[in-house]
Amino acid sequence: MKDIQCFFHDYFVSIGVSERAAEYFNMLSLLFALLIIIYITDRITRKLLINTFTKLSERTKTNFDDLLVNHRAPRHIAHIVPLIVTIKLFPVVFYDFPQFETYVLILLKVFAIVIIVWIIRSILRTFESYFKTLPSLRDKPIDSYIQVVMLFVWIIGIASALAVLINLSFLKFFTTLGAASAILLLIFKDTILGFVASIQVAINDSVRIGDWITMDKYGADGDVVEINLSTVQVQNFDMTITHIPTYALIADSFKNWRGMQASGGRRIKRSILLKAKSIKYLTDDKIEELKRIEIISQYLGDRQQEINSFNKENNANKSVLINGRNLTNLGVFRKYLQTYIENHSGINKDMFIMVRQLAPTAQGLPLEIYCFSSDKRWQNYEYIMSDIFDHALAAVPYFDLEVYELTCILAPSSDAL
Incomplete structure (x- = not known):
């Protein structure tokens, strides 16, 4: 040369x-x-x-x-x-x-x-x-870890470039930079919060990619598609994307449906409101009529025999229906629903099944059905729940019960007066 x-x-x-x-x-x-x-x-x-x-x-x-x-x-x-x-x-x-x-x-x-x-x-x-x-890491927030490492690489790279430009040793440059740490903390506040939150999320295993989460504050209701240093992306069921700050998963409350998805069923918890005035004791004639309902016929026969024996032993005056022990239309209806659900093909029989009364309200007496559908997919879950309540609501009149419905009484107009 x-x-x-x-x-x-x-x-x-x-x-x-x-x-x-x-x-x-x-x-x-x-x-x-x-x-x-x-x-x-x-x-x-x-x-x-x-x-x-x-x-x-x-x-x-x-x-x-x-x-x-x-x-x-x-x-x-x-x-x-x-x-x-x-x-x-x-x-x-x-x-x-x-x-x-x-x-x-x-x-x-x-x-x-x-x-x-x-x-x-x-x-x-x-x-x-x-x-x-890798299957074992597919649901982990890998993006957050890579972004943290990349953040440190960029900080070191920019600091090294500045140290070269001003002809200052790398160690002295960082020593000088330490004096401005308060300003840096303010600038990178969200990044630091996101970094800490992503570590806590990973350690506690509170959220994984693919989890269905609900967070009303941010309008999120769908599957987690990405977890990075600053945001968590949730694809809602209407196909929109919601961005949640990563640190919000630690600071705010949210619902993770992973436990339901990993379990054997999805919970059904809904009530029928019955008019309190329609609840009454059953006469012998009404009991005989209800025995024609196959799934409770055996129950009514055994129960009637047990009650008659008790009343006879205690000399109960049955000229007044309230005396002694009696069956009620609500109790028989509750037993009917319990038996119906226990035999329903869409319900997981290995999980909890219950039909119970809740506290009476101004709108009537709530009769709650509590069980778990064997199919956890949303569409099929809704179909199973609708099928159960279609049947339950249609069965109410057979027991001389009434479903509560709010009726509005309109005040007469001034013209009518």
């Missing part, structure tokens, strides 16, 4: 160019030649590396090397060779202008830092994509 430099310099002097102008022309000629060398070196190195990685990925069973190629890691690594060539040759280009050499060296160092950051970024994104293909 020294010979080439002298050749260009002597050539420009020989054609009548002044000494100082010859130095400028000499530098520009060498700089142009260096740019061509850098371009050719970069293209060759990049092509060799990409072809090598591509052929290697085709031969191996793992898809990690395929992901390296997809995230352009070989392309970024290929820039190292032209950078080394530039560092070796640029002193020759600026031999006559040593004052430029210092600035160019600083720029090359900054460029080297940028290349290293981009290489690390490509490798981290490769790990992120690879981890998401």
